[in-house]
Every structure is written in structure tokens, then in C-alpha cells.
Amino acid sequence: MVTLKVLKYVLYDVLRSRMVLAYALLLFVFSYALFYLESDPSKSVLSLLNIVLLLVPLVSIIFGTIHFYNSREFIEMLLAQPMSRRSLFFSEFLGLALSLTLALVFGIGIPAITFGVSATSLFLILVGVLLTFVFVAIAIWSAVVTNDKARGIGVSLLLWFYFTILYDGIILLVLFYFSDYPMEKVMMILSALNPVDLGRISVLLRLDVSALMGYTGAVFQKFLGSISGTVTALALLVLWSLLPLWFGNRYFRRKDL
Amino acid sequence: MDMGGSHEAGEVNRIYSLLMKTGRNRNGRLTVKRFAWCSFDARRGIALLFFFLPSFNVNFSAARSIDVGPGFPFHTLKQAIAAADSGDVINVQPGVYAEGNIIITKPISLCGIGYPVIDGKKADEVITIKSNGVTLDGFVIQNSGKSDLKELSGIHIANAKQCIVANNKLINNFFGITCDNSRDCSIFNNEIRSNATTETSSGNGIHCWKSSSIFIDGNHISGHRDGIYFEFVTYTQVSHNISEHNLRYGIHFMFSDHDMYFTNTFRNNGSGVAVMYSKFVNMYFNRFENNWGGAAYGLLLKELTDSRIISNHFERNTTGIFLEGTSRSFFAKNEIVRNGWALKILGDCYSDTITENNFSANTFDVTTNAGENQNKFAANYWDKYRGYDLNRDGTGDVPFRPVSLYSKLVEEVPNSVLLLHSFMVNVLDQTEKVIPSITPEQFRDDTPKMKPYNHAAT
Numbered sequence: 034m035v036t037l038k039v040l041k042y043v044l045y046d047v048l049r050s051r052m053v054l055a056y057a058l059l060l061f062v063f064s065y066a067l068f069y070l071e072s073d074p075s076k077s078v079l080s081l082l083n084i085v086l087l088l089v090p091l092v093s094i095i096f097g098t099i100h101f102y103n104s105r106e107f108i109e110m111l112l113a114q115p116m117s118r119r120s121l122f123f124s125e126f127l128g129l130a131l132s133l134t135l136a137l138v139f140g141i142g143i144p145a146i147t148f149g150v151s152a153t154s155l156f157l158i159l160v161g162v163l164l165t166f167v168f169v170a171i172a173i174w175s176a177v178v179t180n181d182k183a184r185g186i187g188v189s190l191l192l193w194f195y196f197t198i199l200y201d202g203i204i205l206l207v208l209f210y211f212s213d214y215p216m217e218k219v220m221m222i223l224s225a226l227n228p229v230d231l232g233r234i235s236v237l238l239r240l241d242v243s244a245l246m247g248y249t250g251a252v253f254q255k256f257l258g259s260i261s262g263t264v265t266a267l268a269l270l271v272l273w274s275l276l277p278l279w280f281g282n283r284y285f286r287r288k289d290l
Numbered sequence: 291m292d293m294g295g296s297h298e299a300g301e302v303n304r305i306y307s308l309l310m311k312t313g314r315n316r317n318g319r320l321t322v323k324r325f326a327w328c329s330f331d332a333r334r335g336i337a338l339l340f341f342f343l344p345s346f347n348v349n350f351s352a353a354r355s356i357d358v359g360p361g362f363p364f365h366t367l368k369q370a371i372a373a374a375d376s377g378d379v380i381n382v383q384p385g386v387y388a389e390g391n392i393i394i395t396k397p398i399s400l401c402g403i404g405y406p407v408i409d410g411k412k413a414d415e416v417i418t419i420k421s422n423g424v425t426l427d428g429f430v431i432q433n434s435g436k437s438d439l440k441e442l443s444g445i446h447i448a449n450a451k452q453c454i455v456a457n458n459k460l461i462n463n464f465f466g467i468t469c470d471n472s473r474d475c476s477i478f479n480n481e482i483r484s485n486a487t488t489e490t491s492s493g494n495g496i497h498c499w500k501s502s503s504i505f506i507d508g509n510h511i512s513g514h515r516d517g518i519y520f521e522f523v524t525y526t527q528v529s530h531n532i533s534e535h536n537l538r539y540g541i542h543f544m545f546s547d548h549d550m551y552f553t554n555t556f557r558n559n560g561s562g563v564a565v566m567y568s569k570f571v572n573m574y575f576n577r578f579e580n581n582w583g584g585a586a587y588g589l590l591l592k593e594l595t596d597s598r599i600i601s602n603h604f605e606r607n608t609t610g611i612f613l614e615g616t617s618r619s620f621f622a623k624n625e626i627v628r629n630g631w632a633l634k635i636l637g638d639c640y641s642d643t644i645t646e647n648n649f650s651a652n653t654f655d656v657t658t659n660a661g662e663n664q665n666k667f668a669a670n671y672w673d674k675y676r677g678y679d680l681n682r683d684g685t686g687d688v689p690f691r692p693v694s695l696y697s698k699l700v701e702e703v704p705n706s707v708l709l710l711h712s713f714m715v716n717v718l719d720q721t722e723k724v725i726p727s728i729t730p731e732q733f734r735d736d737t738p739k740m741k742p743y744n745h746a747a748t
Contacts, residue, residue: 073628076651079711087713201714205699205706212703220708233712242710244583244608245630245653249705251584 036120039111043128047100053136056092060084060140068148075240078153081141082236085161086229089137090168091193097129097172098189102182109290118286122173126278130169134162153239160232163267166274167228168193174281177288200227217252228273235266359383359406367392367400367408374398382406382429393418402428405459410434415442416463425454434463441493443468444482447475455480465493466514471500478507485513486537494519495536498526506531517559520546529553539564539590540578543571552576556588562607564590571597581607588629591616598622601745604629610652613639622646623745631657631697640664648742649673649692653710656692656733657701663732667692671739676723679740690738693729695722 047053063084064077071077104125111121138158145154172189179185204223208216224230237243238257243250256262356370356378357363364370367387370380371394379399388409394400394417407430410416416434417426424447431444444463447453453475459482460466466482469475477496486492495511498504500522508530511517517533518541520526528551533540540556543549543565552574556562562578564587565571571594578588588607589599593615603625604610610629611621614636621644626632632652633644637660644665649655650673669685674694677686696715700707709715722729 083711083713083716086711197712198714198717201709201712205709205714208703208705212705216705220705224708230712234708237711241582242630242653244586245710246707249708253708 035116036124039116039121039124040128040131043104043125044132046104047128047132048135050100052096053132056096056133057136057140060088060137061144064141064144068144074149074151075153077148078151078157078236079240079242081154082157082233082240085141085157085164086233087197089161089164090197090229093130093133093165093168094172094189094193095186096133097169098176098186099182100129101125101173101176102185112290119282122282122285123278126169126173126281129173130166133165133169137161137165153236156239157236159267160236160270163270163274164228164232167270167277170274170277170281174277174284177281177285196227196229200230204230217249220249221253221256225269228270231266231269231273235263354378356380357383358387359385371396371398390414391418392416393420394424395420397421397423399425400427400429401425402430402458405430407432410442410444410463412436415440415446416444418446418448419450419453420448422451423453424450426456426458427454428457430459430461432459432461432463434465436464436491436493441465441468441497443493443497446470447472450475463493465497466495466511468494468497468499469501469504470498472498473502473504475501475503476505476507478505478509480509482509482511483513486515489515489537492537494542495533498523502526512536516540516542517556518542520544520549522546524548527551531555532557534558536560540581542566543568546571550574555579556581558582561585561587561590563588564592565594565597566590566592568593569595569597573597573599573602575601577603577605578607578610579603579605583608587612591619594619599624603627604632609634613642615639617641619643620645623743624648625745627651630654633692634658635665636660642666643668645669646743647671648745650742654694654697654700657697658693658730658733659701661730663730663734667733667735669737669739670735671742672735673742675738675740677738677740684740686738686740689734689736691723691726691729691734693733694719695729698729 064081067077067080068074071080108121112118141158141161145158171192175188175192176185179188224234234253235257238254243254257266354375356374358367358370358380359382362383364373366389367382368389371392374380374396376396376398379401382400382402384404384406386407386409388411391414392408405428408416410433412433413435416431426445434444435442443465444460445455445467447469449471451472451474453472455467455477456479458480460480462484466484467477467480482495484492492515494516495514496506496509496518498520502524504523504526506518506528511531511533512535515537516539517536518528520542521544523546526549528541531554533554534557536559538560540559541551541563545567547568548570550572553576555577557579559581562581581588586608588604588610590612591614595617597619599619599621601623605627607629609631610626610633612634616639618641621642624647626647626649628651631654632649633656635656635658637658642665645668648671655672655674672690672692675686675690677688677690679686696719
């Protein structure tokens with residue numbers, strides 16, 4: 034019950050901040066414009082995918098880190114009360130993730146519904162929500178591990194850079210280096226090791242651009258196109274948010290505040 | 291429309307002179323001009339006969355009208371055909387005629403009244419034409435047999451000249467209309483549909499082999515293997531047809547030279563049109579739409595030379611135009627929009643000209659496996675062009691390179707297509723655009739247009 038009370042407070046606190054409002058508004062404007070300008074909804078989902086993959090991890094990770102540092106005094110104060118560190122940690126995480134999820138669902142959901150809702154756009158929102166959870170978890174983990182605020186934000190930014198850009202560069206290098214070998218299975222594993230790639234591919238395979246993806250795409254389609262494959266991909270994303278959360282929680286419990 | 295050389299123009303005139311027997315209905319579609327004796331009903335025909343009998347020594351073999359159907363002298367088509375002489379017209383009344391393989395060996399006309407049904411009962415070839423000057427008009431021809439050895443068809447024109455097959459509905463036949471070793475035949479306004487499921491167990495809608503000067507117009511073909519298949523077919527016109535939902539190609543040309551197809555629509559086929567091992571094939575005003583799938587092409591060209599691809603519309607194909615071993619050909623005024631790859635051009639293509647086309651909203655504009663370019667790109671409109679035009683003459687001042695770095699990467703390492711729409715790829719492409727280093731230097735349009743051409747207006 035204590036967790037819920039603290040969660041409610043964190044949620045209100047985050048939702049009141051102008052940052053989340055601006056985030057929701059930005060997403061709303063982008064997606065509204067994309068749906069409005071593009072007559073083909075599948076094309077606008079594609080453009081929206083680019084924005085979601087870039088913006089959602091960035092905002093989640095930066096905002097998550099900053100918020101965790103800023104509520105340091107609040108956390109210290111609460112920990113003086115009789116409540117467990119674990120419930121405080123999880124209420125912090127859930128408060129952040131849920132408020133950003135709300136912003137995302139409103140920002141993209143309303144334009145998507147006004148311009149004709151489709152299974153693909155709903156799936157895109159779902160992937161966006163999962164990515165929010167993943168990157169808020171990573172943010173909190175990095176904020177817990179590093180004491181210095183500037184360094185913590187630096188770590189978060191680096192992680193974002195790694196997941197959105199660097200990792201794909203590494204994949205490309207690996208592909209070039211081993212281009213004589215069948216790499217489909219390896220690609221499957223490699224893309225599962227990056228939540229952004231996982232989200233991107235599972236949305237792309239639902240769009241008709243998947244026809245461009247040739248043999249490799251067909252291998253992925255066979256796996257991710259099935260219900261069990263989709264469930265696996267989503268489960269992997271959930272796992273991706275649970276892992277940093279678990280590590281963060283472990284560190285937070287032993288941390289000397 | 292530019293018909294090309296005088297040789298081709300002569301050919302077109304010849305085809306049109308063949309069409310003198312045709313007219314147009316209210317919809318503007320070509321129709322058979324029903325000859326007077328064809329539209330007469332039996333009683334009027336007999337009355338006329340009695341009218342002329344006393345005064346002339348009538349030569350009955352010149353033009354007799356025979357009626358087939360319940361309540362008429364002949365009940366079966368075979369009897370009527372056996373009784374008919376050259377030049378006679380057989381009016382077939384409504385009904386179902388399932389008489390096995392009907393072979394026509396004399397120049398007669400069969401006119402269906404109210405679409406009588408000729409059924410092959412899934413056993414035989416339905417109608418075989420083995421004579422010159424046979425006309426077949428207004429029938430439903432259905433259920434031919436299937437065979438692994440023979441091309442069993444709804445209508446088979448064999449070794450014949452000047453035959454007309456028009457206004458028929460060919461339903462669920464193995465091959466729709468086949469035409470072999472024939473010439474000067476017209477096949478028009480037919481509806482040809484089947485329910486092909488696999489390429490090996492299905493036949494083509496219109497199948498022409500070793501024929502010449504065939505006129506194919508206004509047909510609607512669906513559910514076959516190839517909509518139209520040509521092998522060793524020359525001087526042939528294919529126009530105003532719709533070919534859709536066929537398993538393989540909308541039209542398939544093999545070793546067929548000096549042909550022309552225009553104003554056709556090819557959509558939702560395995561691939562739109564494949565032209566292979568041919569030369570002097572002209573393609574105008576066609577639409578290639580929605581040929582979408584893992585290995586689908588709008589227009590697939592292989593070993594083709596001296597051809598013209600002008601004013602066509604390519605929309606939403608996985609690959610708009612695919613060129614392999616295509617040389618001395620001319621691609622102009624085409625609208626190439628919303629394809630995966632607009633143009634795939636392999637290294638064995640040379641002396642092709644690609645000019646005045648609109649490339650817009652394609653995922654990749656041009657991709658190639660070649661290091662150098664032996665073709666000419668000029669004065670196209672590319673929606674990805676970000677250059678400027680200082681003197682305002684409508685032509686960009688800096689060249690456009692249509693081969694993006696990422697499309698080149700995908701060509702070399704196909705697996706890297708999985709990075710499609712990742713942020714890193716966008717960054718790479720932008721960097722390459724600013725400082726080109728990896729993409730082939732010669733693949734470029736030196737005079738890119740600032741605004742799209744309005745092809746619809748011209």
C-alpha cells in the first residue's frame with residue numbers, strides 16, 4: 034500500500050512537470066502532421082516508427098535520469114520513514130514509466146484513432162510503451178550506479194547513443210566481415226540483444242516494406258510473423274526492462290545514500 | 291505517339307488494316323462490327339431466302355445462316371459444323387453444349403446469342419480452330435481438361451490465319467486461348483479467368499507460340515499462370531488489356547521481337563511484365579501496379595535490346611524496373627512512384643538512356659551491382675534531390691547521385707537490409723550525400739529537374 038501511495042505521488046509529480054507535457058505535445062504534433070500529410074496510413078506509421086525509435090528512448094532515458102537525481106532529497110526523506118527500499122525503488126520506476134507512457138499513448142494514440150486506427154499503429158504504440166519501460170529502467174539503473182549527476186546523465190546519453198546508433202554500426206561491421214557466411218540466425222540473436230532493433234524489426238515486418246527485406250526478412254518474418262514469435266519479441270522487450278531494473282534494485286538496496 | 295521507325299509505323303498500319311472489320315461501342319472499346327447476316331434472326335433469314343429464291347440462282351455456299359439450339363434444325367454444334375459450308379454463319383442459341391472437343395476445319399463464323407455455354411467437362415480441349423478465317427463471337431467457354439503434355443485450351447487456334455476470337459468468356463480453362471503457328475488473328479474483348487494455384491498445374495491466359503501479327507485488345511485476364519505468354523511471336527500488338535492476379539507475369543515475352551504493348555494494366559501479378567531475350571519491344575502508357583512480394587517486379591527486362599519504355603506508370607512494386615543485360619533501350623517520361631526499388635540496373639546493361647522520368651516516394655531510387663555506369667541518366671526528377679537552381683532554369687546546378695550508400699550496402703550484403711529505417715542508416719546516407727566516397731561516381735544525373743514533370747498533361 035505504501036508503494037501505491039508513493040507511486041501516486043511520483044506520478045502526480047512527473048505529470049505536473051512541463052517536460053512531460055511538452056513531450057506529449059511534441060509527439061502529438063509530429064504524429065498528427067504525419068497522418069495528415071500522408072494519405073497512406075501505412076506510410077505514416079513508417080515515418081512515425083522512425084520518430085518513436087529515436088525520440089522515445091532519448092526522452093525516457095534523459096528524463097528518467099534527471100528526475101531520479103532531482104528527487105534525491107525526497108527519496109532520502111522517505112527512506113527515513115519505515116518503508117522498504119524496494120517498494121520505494123519500484124514506485125519511482127513505475128511512476129516515471131507510467132507517466133511517460135501516458136504521454137506517449139495520448140501523443141500518438143489520439144491522432145492514430147482520429148485518422149483510422151489500425152493493428153499496426155496499435156502495435157507501434159505497444160512497442161513504444163515497452164521501449165519507454167526499457168529505457169526508464171536503464172535510466173534509473175544508471176542514476177543509481179553513479180552518484181554524480183553530470184556523470185549519470187553522461188552514462189545515460191552514451192547508452193542511448195549505443196543502442197540507437199553504435200550498435201547498428203557494429204552489426205553492419207559484423208555483417209561485412211562475415212558476409213560469406215549464413216548470418217540469418219546470428220542476426221536474429223544480435224537484434225534480440227538491442228531493444229531498439231527488436232522493436233524496429235517487429236514493427237517493420239508488420240508493414241509492407243517487409244517485402245524489401247528479401248531472404249533475411251523472410252527468415253525473420255517466419256519467426257516474428259507468427260503469434261508465438263510476436264509474443265517472444267514482446268517478452269524479450271519486457272525482459273529488457275526487468276534486467277536493468279533488477280540490477281538497479283540490487284544496487285539501490287545496498288547503496289550508502 | 292511516337293511509333294519509332296518507319297518500319298514499325300508500317301507494321302502498325304498493317305495491324306490497323308486488319309482491324310477494319312472492327313468498330314467501337316459507346317464505351318469507346320473496340321468491338322466486332324457484327325456483319326449483317328450475323329445479327330439476323332432465323333426467321334428473317336429464311337424470309338430473305340424466299341424473297342431472293344425466285345429471282346436468283348442462289349449460291350447457298352456463299353453465305354448461309356444455320357441455327358443451333360433446342361427447337362432448331364440442329365441440336366448439337368458438331369452437327370451444325372459438319373453441315374456448314376465455307377463462309378456460313380452458325381447462330382448458336384442459349385444453352386449448354388458439352389460435346390467434347392469441337393474441331394473447326396472450315397472458314398465459318400460461330401455467333402453466340404445470349405452467351406451459350408460450351409463446356410469441356412474438364413476432359414478435352416474445348417474448341418480447336420484448324421482453318422483460316424474462323425470467327426468465334428459471344429460464347430462462354432469453360433472447363434477445358436488439364437494435361438502435362440498438351441496445352442489443352444478453351445480456344446486453340448492452330449496453323450490458321452485471319453481468325454477472330456471476340457467477346458467470349460473463358461472460365462476455368464487450363465490455357466485460355468492458345469495460338470500457335472498462326473498469323474493475322476485478332477483476340478479481343480474476351481474475359482479470361484481461371485483459378486490457378488500453382489505454376490506447374492496451371493496454364494496461360496493467352497498463349498501464343500511462333501505466331502505473327504496477332505492483335506490482342508481489351509481482354510481481361512486473371513487467375514492464370516502468365517496472363518499473356520509470347521514465344522517467338524513477332525509484329526504483335528497488345529493493347530487495352532487488364533491482366534491481374536496471375537501467378538507469374540502479366541505478360542511474358544520470350545524470343546519475341548518487334549512487338550508493341552500499350553495502355554494495358556498489370557496489377558497484383560507475381561510480376562507485372564517480363565520481357566526476355568527479345569528486341570524491338572515497345573511499351574507505352576501501361577500501368578504496373580501492386581506487384582508486391584519477396585521477388586516481385588513491375589517490369590523485368592532480361593537480355594532485351596533496342597526497346598522503348600515510354601510514358602508508363604509504375605506504382606507500388608517491390609522493384610519498379612529491373613534491368614539485366616538490357617542495352618540500347620530508351621526509358622522516358624515514366625512515372626515511378628512508391629516502389630521499394632525504383633530501378634535496379636545490373637552491370638551488364640549498357641547504352642540505355644533514362645530521361646525525363648519522375649522518381650518519387652521510392653524507398654531506393656536506383657541500385658546497382660556495377661562499379662561503373664555505362665548508361666545515361668539525364669533530366670529526371672528525383673524527389674530526394676536536395677540541390678539548388680541559381681539561374682532558375684528548372685534544372686538543378688549540382689548533379690544528383692541516385693545510388694544511395696545504403697542501397698549499395700544492401701546490394702553487397704543483403705543481410706544489412708535488416709537495418710532499414712534505423713537511425714544509423716539515415717546518418718550514413720546523409721554523410722555520403724555530403725561527401726560521396728563509396729557510391730559509384732558515374733551513376734549520376736547531371737541535369738536533375740527541380741520540379742516533377744506533369745506527364746499526365748502531355
